[in-house]
Amino acid sequence: MKTLILMILTISLFALDGEKVYDTKCLSCHSKYIPQTKLLENIKQENELLKLKAPTIDELSFALKQRVGDRANDEESHKLEIEDFIGEYLSKPDLNKSILPYRVKSFYKTMPKLDLSEDELEVVSEFIYDYSEKMIEKLSVKRYSLKEAFNKAKEEKKIIMVEGFLSYCKGCIKMDREVFVDSDVKKALEKDFVFTKLNAITEKFPLGIKSLGTPSYYFIDSNGSKVLKKLHGSGTKKEFLDLLKEVKKLHSLI
Ligand code: HEC
Secondary structure: OHHHHHHHHHHHHHOOOHHHHHHHHOOOOOOOOOOHHHHHHHHHOOOOOOOOOOOOHHHHHHHHHHHOOOOOOOHHHHHHHHHHHHHHHHHOOOHHHOOOOHHHHOOOOOOOOOOOOHHHHHHHHHHHHHHHHHHHHHHOOOEEOHHHHHHHHHHHOOEEEEEEEOOOOHHHHHHHHHHHOOHHHHHHHHHHEEEEEEEOOOOOOHHHOOOOOOOEEEEEOOOOOOEEEEEEOOOOHHHHHHHHHHHHHHHHOO
């Protein structure tokens, strides 16, 4: 028993933590989360607003997932492809091989070469890979399954908001990064809505709704029996908040 405890202790002492590696080896240049709307404003102002030394971890996370390897692969294979890319880039940085959007990379000089052990590379790559989605999950309103959403809406007299999405849909990513992470949007959704997401190809929509494309939004009354409004496309925070107000009005009329 004692040896077992000792073994577990030893393993956990030596287990590397991706965030720690990031904090000690990357954070001096790559800052952590900055809202995408602020980053876009910074790009407009040629990096004068934030004077970043390097792209943020969120920018890395998104660019790597979008542009390295094949997103149609399963997650584990895609993670490995990204780990290989990061490993190669750190050992031989070369802006010609950069996957950053042109406007972003134009602010920076090539990063210095960095030596990481294989274990450090593995955990730090995983931390970067997961980061963007973890932040969206942390900052946005909770998403429920369709069944939970119908139950919760009925109990709490809230409106069901269904989002039709696809993982590679640009407008969906834009909504996730620029609109849903906003605290005013989160508050408005939390107060009167229950949010659920459905894959527009593989999942069946309720009430015989036919997908309008992605992203698309379908608002259903709290009894789950009537579609109040449906629309297709992405928008700004203001447009989205106006839409929520309009839907609330429609709901109060039935
Ligand atoms: C001394 C500053 C500095 C440190 C430390 C640093 N980076 Fe960078 N990194 C940059 C800059 C500047 C860029 C943008 C220019 C470029 O791509 O070379 C960049 C770009 C990148 C890119 C994108 C490559 C591309 O496609 O353009 C990755 C991935 C990356 N860094 C990973 C890391 C990781 C992981 C660490 C920590 C283990 C790290 N960096 C540490 C400055 C740094």
